[in-house]
Amino acid sequence: AQSVSQHNHHVILSEAASLELGCNYSYGGTVNLFWYVQYPGQHLQLLLKYFSGDPLVKGIKGFEAEFIKSKFSFNLRKPSVQWSDTAEYFCAVNAETGGFKTIFGAGTRLFVKA
Amino acid sequence: GAGVSQSPSNKVTEKGKDVELRCDPISGHTALYWYRQSLGQGLEFLIYFQGNSAPDKSGLPSDRFSAERTGGSVSTLTIQRTQQEDSAVYLCASSPRSGANVLTFGAGSRLTVL
Numbered sequence: 361a362q363s364v365s366q367h368n369h370h371v372i373l374s375e376a377a378s379l380e381l382g383c384n385y386s387y388g389g390t391v392n393l394f395w396y397v398q399y400p401g402q403h404l405q406l407l408l409k410y411f412s413g414d415p416l417v418k419g420i421k422g423f424e425a426e427f428i429k430s431k432f433s434f435n436l437r438k439p440s441v442q443w444s445d446t447a448e449y450f451c452a453v454n455a456e457t458g459g460f461k462t463i464f465g466a467g468t469r470l471f472v473k474a
Numbered sequence: 475g476a477g478v479s480q481s482p483s484n485k486v487t488e489k490g491k492d493v494e495l496r497c498d499p500i501s502g503h504t505a506l507y508w509y510r511q512s513l514g515q516g517l518e519f520l521i522y523f524q525g526n527s528a529p530d531k532s533g534l535p536s537d538r539f540s541a542e543r544t545g546g547s548v549s550t551l552t553i554q555r556t557q558q559e560d561s562a563v564y565l566c567a568s569s570p571r572s573g574a575n576v577l578t579f580g581a582g583s584r585l586t587v588l
Contacts, residue, residue: 366516394576404517404565404579450517454575461530462507462577466516 362387362458366451366465373441374473381436381468383451387458393434394452394462395425404450410434421445443474476500478580480566486586487556495551495583499568506549507569507577508541512562520564523549524571556587 367382385391395407408419415427425436434451451465479498487493499506508520519533523543534540538556543549553560563582569575 403581406576459530461522463519464517
């Protein structure tokens with residue numbers, strides 16, 4: 361079945377630590393990839409997206425993600441996290457083979473200690 | 475409107491009652507999505523509309539769940555004979571069209587079934 365997998369459900373880091381959140385998907389063919397973030401008490405919002413072109417995409421607040429087609433992965437990275445990055449992060453995929461519905465992973469709760 | 479509006483923001487109901495949740499998408503957005511967010515379950519896809527038609531209803535958990543969209547705008551998600559396991563936050567999102575598009579989310583409707 362088509363799915364999106366996030367490897368870490370809970371991550372705790374200290375400020376200035378580096379972050380990498382894993383995301384893998386099972387769709388074939390052309391895919392559109394997203395990371396969304398939900399800060400405490402706020403709506404889900406887009407962090408970054410990949411549609412085509414350079415597989416290394418940069419988003420808001422210093423986040424970036426790399427699309428590796430051969431590994432069906434779209435991992436999220438940030439070199440140095442801040443306390444304000446505490447949030448829940450969702451990987452999402454939208455693909456023609458999936459009927460263009462956007463499917464989300466289970467989410468990763470990140471807590472950054474000040 | 476300026477954003478995606480959902481109502482009610484909170485609903486407490488007794489087991490066995492019917493509930494209706496409303497979503498008013500961004501004006502001009504033709505694609506509309508419903509998701510369910512439960513603790514530890516991430517975002518579960520329920521249904522999406524392109525215009526007034528629903529190409530994909532595969533995520534509806536049971537025949538107690540139904541949704542409609544009229545005039546290519548407002549959508550209503552109806553849950554009949556609610557059960558305690560229906561308790562969750564129901565999120566609506568819209569985008570200019572289906573496919574490679576960013577979703578704009580509403581604040582959600584938190585449903586509690588006693």
